[in-house]
Amino acid sequence: xxxxxxxxxxxxxxxxxxxxxxxxxxxxxxxxxxxxxxxxxxxxxxxxxxxxxxxxxxxxxxxxxxxxxxxxxxxxxxxxxxxxxxxxxxxxxxxxxxxxxxxxxxxxxxxxxxxxxxxxxxxxxxxxxxxxxxxxxxxxxxxxxxxxxxxxxxxxxxxxxxxxxxxxxxxxxxxxxxxxxxxxxxxxxxxxxxxx
Amino acid sequence: xxxxxxxxxxxxxxxxxxxxxxxxxxxxxxxxxxxxxxxxxxxxxxxxxxxxxxxxxxxxxxxxxxxxxxxxxxxxxxxxxxxxxxxxxxxxxxxxxxxxxxxxxxxxxxxxxxxxxxxxxxxxxxxxxxxxxxxxxxxxxxxxxxxxxxxxxxxxxxxxxxxxxxxxxxxxxxxxxxxxxxxxxxxxxxxxxxxxx
Numbered sequence: 017x018x019x020x021x022x023x024x025x026x027x028x029x030x031x032x033x034x035x036x037x038x039x040x041x042x043x044x045x046x047x048x049x050x051x052x053x054x055x056x057x058x059x060x061x062x063x064x065x066x067x068x069x070x071x072x073x074x075x076x077x078x079x080x081x082x083x084x085x086x087x088x089x090x091x092x093x094x095x096x097x098x099x100x101x102x103x104x105x106x107x108x109x110x111x112x113x114x115x116x117x118x119x120x121x122x123x124x125x126x127x128x129x130x131x132x133x134x135x136x137x138x139x140x141x142x143x144x145x146x147x148x149x150x151x152x153x154x155x156x157x158x159x160x161x162x163x164x165x166x167x168x169x170x171x172x173x174x175x176x177x178x179x180x181x182x183x184x185x186x187x188x189x190x191x192x193x194x195x196x197x198x199x200x201x202x203x204x205x206x207x208x209x210x211x212x
Numbered sequence: 213x214x215x216x217x218x219x220x221x222x223x224x225x226x227x228x229x230x231x232x233x234x235x236x237x238x239x240x241x242x243x244x245x246x247x248x249x250x251x252x253x254x255x256x257x258x259x260x261x262x263x264x265x266x267x268x269x270x271x272x273x274x275x276x277x278x279x280x281x282x283x284x285x286x287x288x289x290x291x292x293x294x295x296x297x298x299x300x301x302x303x304x305x306x307x308x309x310x311x312x313x314x315x316x317x318x319x320x321x322x323x324x325x326x327x328x329x330x331x332x333x334x335x336x337x338x339x340x341x342x343x344x345x346x347x348x349x350x351x352x353x354x355x356x357x358x359x360x361x362x363x364x365x366x367x368x369x370x371x372x373x374x375x376x377x378x379x380x381x382x383x384x385x386x387x388x389x390x391x392x393x394x395x396x397x398x399x400x401x402x403x404x405x406x407x408x409x
Contacts, residue, residue, distance in 0.1 A: 066325075112282075113283050140363055142363075144282075149389060151390070152368075153281070171287045172391075212287060
C-alpha cells in the first residue's frame with residue numbers, strides 16, 4: 017500500500033518536474049516588451065586563444081630567441097602579431113563559434129537576425145550543410161525559430177560565428193551575448209565557454 | 213575532376229563496407245589490401261619539413277581542414293584530442309596532424325597556435341597548392357575554395373571530413389567518417405598503436 021502511494025507520489029512529482037521544462041543549468045531569457053516568449057538554453061562558445069606564441073612547444077627548440085627566429089623566417093619579418101592584428105578586406109584572424117537552443121512558445125515564427133558580443137570584431141550567423149561527407153559553411157541572413165517549436169544551433173549546423181576574435185576566450189568563463197530577433201527584439205544570454 | 217575522385221572514393225567505401233567481415237576487430241572502414249600511404253613532404257608548424265615515410269614506427273592520423281573552419285575542424289580535432297587522452301600511454305605511438313587546405317591563410321605560426329590549443333603534440337602541416345594537389349587526389353580529399361562576398365571571412369573551403377589512419381609500417385589502413393564516435397576511433401588506434409613497427 018505504502019509502496020503504491022510512493023510510486024504515485026513519485027509519478028506526480030516527475031510530472032511536475034517535467035512541466036518545469038528546460039534544463040535548469042542555464043538562465044532562461046525572456047524577451048521583453050512584445051509579450052512573445054523566447055527561451056534560450058544551453059548557450060555555449062568554443063574556447064579560442066590568441067596566444068601569439070605558445071611557449072610549451074618551444075622547450076625542444078631551445079631558448080625564446082630560437083622561437084623569434086622561426087617567426088621571422090616564415091613570414092614578412094614583422095613577427096607573429098601581424099597575423100591577428102592586420103585587417104584587410106579579408107579576415108585572417110582567429111575564429112570561434114557559439115551554439116544554443118532557442119525555444120519559441122509564441123504563435124508566430126521569429127527569426128534570429130544578429131548576435132553581438134565584445135569578444136570579436138565581426139559576428140555572423142552561419143550554417144553548415146553536409147552532403148556526402150562534404151562540409152560547406154555558408155552565412156545565413158537569419159535563423160528561423162518556428163512558432164511553438166525550437167531551433168538548435170549546434171556543431172555541424174547553424175551557429176553564431178565569431179570572426180577576428182579580439183581576446184582569449186577561456187574555458188569556464190561566461191560571455192554575455194546580445195541576440196536580435198525580428199519580432200522579439202533583443203535578448204541577452206550568457207554563453208558558457210566550453211568544449212563540446 | 214576533384215568531384216570525380218570524391219565519387220570514386222565513395223564507391224570504394226561502399227565496396228569496402230560490403231566486405232567488412234574480413235577485419236571485424238576494427239570499427240572504422242578498413243582498407244584492404246592495405247597499401248603504402250601516398251608519401252609527401254609538407255612543412256610543419258615549427259617550420260620544419262615533415263615527411264610521411266619518415267614517420268614509420270608511428271601511427272600517423274591525418275585530418276584535412278583549415279584554421280578558420282568554424283565548426284567541423286574543431287569538432288574533429290577535439291575528438292582526436294579526446295582520443296589521445298583515452299589512449300593514455302598508447303598515444304605516444306600516435307602522431308595526429310592537421311593538413312591545411314588553406315595555405316594562403318594558414319601560416320606555420322597560425323597552425324601552431326591552432327593545433328596546440330587542442331593538444332600540444334598535434335602537428336599542423338602546410339604546403340603550396342602544387343604540393344597539396346597530388347596528396348588530396350591520392351587520399352580522395354574533396355577541397356574547394358568558395359568566395360563568400362557577404363562574409364568577413366572572404367572565402368571558405370568546402371571540404372570532406374574524413375580522418376585517415378596510417379599504420380607503423382606506412383600503410384593507409386583505416387578511414388573514419390566525420391562523426392565516428394571517439395570510443396571507436398580510440399579502439400582502432402589502440403590496435404594500431406600496439407602493432408609491431
